[in-house]
Amino acid sequence: MRDRVGRRRLMLAVAAALAAGAVRAGEPYGIGRPATPEEIAGWDIDASPTGAGLPPGRGEVREGESIFAAKCAACHGAHGDGKPMDRLAGGIGTLRDKKPEKTVGSFWPYATTLFDYVRRAMPLNAPQSLTPGEVYAVSAYVLFLNGIVPEDAVLDADALAKVRMPNREGFVSAAPPPEAEAKP
Amino acid sequence: MIQRVPESRRLSGGSDPESTGDAAARRVTRRSLLEAGAGAAAAFATSRALAQEGSNLPPAVPEWQLHPGAEVLSAPYGQPSRFEADVVRRYRHGLPEPPTRLSSFSLTPLRDLSGIITPNGLHYERHHAGTPTINPLEHRLIVHGLVERPLIFTMEEVTRFPSVSRVHFLECSGNTQNWGAPNPELTVQDTHGLLSCCEWTGVPLAAVLAEAGVKAEAKWMLAEGADAAAMTRSIPVEKALDDALLAYAQNGERLRPEQGYPLRLLLPGYEGNASVKWLRRLKLGAEPFETREETSKYTELMPDGVARQFNFVMHAKSVITFPSGGHGLASPGFYQISGLAWSGLGKVARVEVTTDGGASWREAALQEPVMSKCLTRFRLPWRWDGGPALLASRVTDETGYVQPTREELLEARDARSYYHYNGIQNWRVAAGGAVTNAG
Numbered sequence: 001m002r003d004r005v006g007r008r009r010l011m012l013a014v015a016a017a018l019a020a021g022a023v024r025a026g027e028p029y030g031i032g033r034p035a036t037p038e039e040i041a042g043w044d045i046d047a048s049p050t051g052a053g054l055p056p057g058r059g060e061v062r063e064g065e066s067i068f069a070a071k072c073a074a075c076h077g078a079h080g081d082g083k084p085m086d087r088l089a090g091g092i093g094t095l096r097d098k099k100p101e102k103t104v105g106s107f108w109p110y111a112t113t114l115f116d117y118v119r120r121a122m123p124l125n126a127p128q129s130l131t132p133g134e135v136y137a138v139s140a141y142v143l144f145l146n147g148i149v150p151e152d153a154v155l156d157a158d159a160l161a162k163v164r165m166p167n168r169e170g171f172v173s174a175a176p177p178p179e180a181e182a183k184p
Numbered sequence: 185m186i187q188r189v190p191e192s193r194r195l196s197g198g199s200d201p202e203s204t205g206d207a208a209a210r211r212v213t214r215r216s217l218l219e220a221g222a223g224a225a226a227a228f229a230t231s232r233a234l235a236q237e238g239s240n241l242p243p244a245v246p247e248w249q250l251h252p253g254a255e256v257l258s259a260p261y262g263q264p265s266r267f268e269a270d271v272v273r274r275y276r277h278g279l280p281e282p283p284t285r286l287s288s289f290s291l292t293p294l295r296d297l298s299g300i301i302t303p304n305g306l307h308y309e310r311h312h313a314g315t316p317t318i319n320p321l322e323h324r325l326i327v328h329g330l331v332e333r334p335l336i337f338t339m340e341e342v343t344r345f346p347s348v349s350r351v352h353f354l355e356c357s358g359n360t361q362n363w364g365a366p367n368p369e370l371t372v373q374d375t376h377g378l379l380s381c382c383e384w385t386g387v388p389l390a391a392v393l394a395e396a397g398v399k400a401e402a403k404w405m406l407a408e409g410a411d412a413a414a415m416t417r418s419i420p421v422e423k424a425l426d427d428a429l430l431a432y433a434q435n436g437e438r439l440r441p442e443q444g445y446p447l448r449l450l451l452p453g454y455e456g457n458a459s460v461k462w463l464r465r466l467k468l469g470a471e472p473f474e475t476r477e478e479t480s481k482y483t484e485l486m487p488d489g490v491a492r493q494f495n496f497v498m499h500a501k502s503v504i505t506f507p508s509g510g511h512g513l514a515s516p517g518f519y520q521i522s523g524l525a526w527s528g529l530g531k532v533a534r535v536e537v538t539t540d541g542g543a544s545w546r547e548a549a550l551q552e553p554v555m556s557k558c559l560t561r562f563r564l565p566w567r568w569d570g571g572p573a574l575l576a577s578r579v580t581d582e583t584g585y586v587q588p589t590r591e592e593l594l595e596a597r598d599a600r601s602y603y604h605y606n607g608i609q610n611w612r613v614a615a616g617g618a619v620t621n622a623g
Contacts, residue, residue, distance in 0.1 A: 028395055031344050035326050035336035043326055043465050046406055046416060049474050075283070084283030095489035100600055102480065107491075110474050117476040120414035124286060124313060127412045171483065173472075175420050175494030 045128075047116040051161025054115065058156040059137025061144045067134055068141050071123045080104075080145045085124075089145035092166050105146025109171055111163035115139045136160065271296040273306060277374045278367055286314040287413075289356065291377025294505050300351070300524070300551070300559040302380035304435050309442045310356050310378065312477075313412035316462055320446040323410065325392075325430070329467035332397030339446050343432060345387040350429065350452070351558045353381040353526045355498045357455035357482055362590060362607055363599035366623030371509040375609060375621060379524075381559040382443075384450050386431035389424050393466075398425070402468035406475075407449050410464035417458045418472035419451065423496070427452050427557075430463065452557040453528030454496040455603070457482050484601035492601070498528035500587050501606035502535055502562070502579035513617035516570035521548070525560045527581035532560040534580050539566060541574035541610070548577070573613040574622060590623060 023029075047053040069078070080088035080103075091101025100106075104114055119135045121127050130138065140155040143163060149155070155163075240246040264271065273290035275281070282288040289310040292302055302308075309315075320339045328334035359378035398421065405424045409415035419428070429450040432439060439445040444461030451459045457477060472478065472494065483491040502525035507513060521539075525532045531554050536545040548562035562577065579587045590607040610622035 029345060029391070031341050032335040032337040032395060035328055035334040039324075039336060040326060040328050040334060043408075044328070044467070045414065046408070046467065046473055046475070048469070048471065050471075095485060095491075096487070098600075100485060100489075102485070104480075108476075108480050110479065113474050113476055113479055116416075116473075120416070121313060121412070121476075124284070124412075127313065127414065170489065171479065171491050171493045173494045174492050175472075175496065 045116075045120055047112045047119070049110045049112050049161070051112065051157055054112065054157035054160060055132040056157065057132035057136055058154055059133045059135070059140055060154045061137070061140045061149070061151055063134075064137035064139070064141025064144075067130070067138050071126075071130075072138065075124065080142060088142050092146065095167070095170065103146070104142055105148060105166060107167050107170070109165055109168050111139065111143060111148075111160055111165055114142060115160055268296075271306070273309065273377075274373070276377075277370055287312050289358075289378060291373045292380045294372045294376055294379065294503075294524070295508055295510065297505075300381050300561050301435060302382055304382070304437065304440050304443070307380040307382065307434070307440065307443055308354075308356065308378050310358075310456065311411065311413075311442070311461075312415055315441045316411045317441065318410060318446060318462060323446050323464070325447060325464060325466070327392065327396040327466045327468075329406070329469050330399040330402035331393075331468050332399065333395075335396045337392070339432070342387060342392075342430060342447060345391055347385055347387055348429070349383055349385040349433075351381065351383045351555055352450065352452040353379060353498075353557065353559045354450075354456045354459060355379045355501075355526070355528075357457065357498065357603040360501075360605045360607075360609070361599075361602075362605055362609070362623050363594070363602075366610075366621050368612075368620040368622070369509070370621040372503060372505050372609075375509070376503045376524075378456070379526075379559075381526075382434040383436070384429055384431040385433035385436075386429040386447075386450065389428035389430050389449070390426075392430060393424060393468075398468055401470050404469050404472045406465070406467040406469060406473045407458075407460040407463060408465040408467070409444075409460045410462040415457075415460050415462075415477065416473065416475040417460055417477055418469075418475065418494075419449075419458060420494075420496075421468070423451060423454070424466075451496070453498060453530075455482065455498055458496055482603060484597065484603050486597050486601060495604060496528075498526075499604070499606050500527035500529065500532070500579045500581040500585050501525070502532075502577040502587055503609045504537070504575050504577050504611055507575065507613065507619045508611050509619055509621040511619040513568055513613065513619065515617070516568050519566050519568055521564040521566045521575065523548075523562055523577050525550075525562055525577065525579040526558065527579065527583075527585065528557055529585060530556045530582045531558075532562075532579055533582045533584075535560075535562040536578045536580075537562075537564045538576050538578075539573045542576065545578065568613070568617075570615065570617075572615050575611045575613060576608050578608055 075085040076088050077083055088104045091103045091106035094101045094106060115135055118138055136155045140149060140153050143149040144151060271293050276291060290308060292306050292308045323339055325337045356378035360375055403421050405419045405421055407417055407419055431448050431450040432446060434443055439448060447463045448461045449459050449463050483493045484495060485491045502523060504521055504523035506522045521537055525535045535548040537548050538545045546564060548564040551561040554560050588607055593607045612620050612622040
């Protein structure tokens with residue numbers, strides 16, 4: 001008897017809940033609104049190894065040298081030799097040494113990462129202040145310091161994506177996380 | 185060898201106290217006793233001297249009972265007792281100051297904390313271009329890339345989704361640099377302080393991604409911060425759809441600015457850097473985005489010159505927090521060994537403790553509740569005989585993974601790999617009771 005009453009109460013409660021706007025599992029919440037292409041474009045600043053995301057513009061080594069002297073050298077040294085912040089040039093072939101020199105030239109696998117990082121985060125005191133052309137130029141200069149592009153190099157989206165870094169094959173992915181073969 | 189007793193705890197006799205605080209400062213607390221000297225004899229002598237000169241000890245009625253205390257609302261946002269003033273975040277002892285504090289870290293004072301929850305003001309910090317000051321009304325989250333419907337959310341909209349609260353640890357993958365010879369002066373704050381644990385409240389990321397409709401070809405998700413570093417990491421979509429949170433609160437209040445106010449990604453069990461703070465953008469893609477933070481940083485260079493990448497999971501690790509570096513055992517007798525254990529793969533299954541350098545191990549008690557990808561407090565009763573001892577803990581997680589020794593880690597890789605050091609931590613207890621780091 002009590003069970004039957006309880007069941008009836010439950011059914012009533014379910015009916016009431018549905019009437020009051022219950023949410024079905026899997027149903028979209030309808031929260032948020034479509035992002036406009038303009039909104040996305042303003043924030044969509046990443047550049048991938050394929051070259052996807054690299055903006056129009058171009059820059060050359062010589063121009064990059066003067067930008068570097070004005071905006072980068074104080075932290076990275078006149079020729080990217082570091083101090084007080086990261087060393088950017090040299091060290092190629094040292095990754096198996098007891099004290100490897102991890103620089104853009106010796107360690108970074110993709111030139112697009114250099115562009116992406118400078119564009120989003122450098123210089124430290126004024127990030128996202130460089131024009132795409134200036135970022136191409138600074139990237140060209142840092143690659144030149146590492147002997148990866150010649151002194152007369154001009155970089156744009158196409159040319160940058162084609163740059164092959166010395167340590168391109170130097171990474172092995174551990175993802176997705178291998179639960180079964182956890183390594184120290 | 186032992187850290188100096190902090191100013192706030194140093195107990196000097198002489199002049200009469202003029203305020204409640206100064207009077208109380210002259211009292212000896214149990215902790216100050218334990219930390220007071222370079223050995224049991226010294227600590228004992230100190231405590232006796234103080235007991236004699238304290239004017240607030242029985243049978244005297246303490247000075248602070250003889251007048252009313254501070255009024256309600258003296259501090260609208262309450263602060264710890266002034267006698268805890270040295271329980272703060274700080275930089276690592278023995279390391280030179282970084283070139284800039286805009287890109288630096290601070291360490292959680294694990295030695296002085298109880299239980300598993302890190303108070304919000306003591307959560308470790310690691311920023312790459314400072315902590316931004318973000319107006320939540322102007323903060324937006326954009327979800328785009330390989331999705332059916334690119335969406336933009338206000339904070340008000342994010343908080344309208346059904347929420348969950350979960351307790352999880354965060355550990356920087358650079359935590360614990362014990363690769364080389366141990367510096368005996370380091371405390372557990374120095375060795376393990378890039379570790380914190382909070383109750384995080386937010387929206388399961390899967391719900392927000394479902395709203396946008398993740399396309400089948402999407403395998404990776406770029407997470408981007410709204411800080412001056414525009415921090416970016418590529419996250420496997422499986423993780424994003426599994427237990428990832430869009431967190432907007434920690435320990436009951438909105439996120440602290442240092443932890444990503446007003447919105448952060450929270451990836452349970454993953455290295456801290458992947459839980460991008462000040463989250464403004466999620467972009468779905470077919471391939472990893474190969475950002476600076478997942479190529480030149482946060483990758484482990486192996487002895488063969490090849491770097492391990494996307495090694496996200498923080499594997500099982502444990503550390504004794506009492507007694508630990510800088511503590512001094514006042515006299516032989518009973519002590520409770522206590523510490524923390526955790527695993528990025530799930531729950532802690534067991535913790536074993538040795539007091540004789542690994543010759544014998546005893547199983548420690550685990551404080552309930554034991555939660556997945558969360559700190560677990562362990563305890564073991566111990567009677568110290570007054571002689572030298574070498575203390576260490578070893579955790580096994582629910583997958584059967586056993587915390588390695590430093591030697592086992594060094595067999596696989598060395599200091600060049602830098603990140604993900606999870607070796608067993610040893611603390612040396614000297615005959616006098618002084619506790620020092622033994623690596």
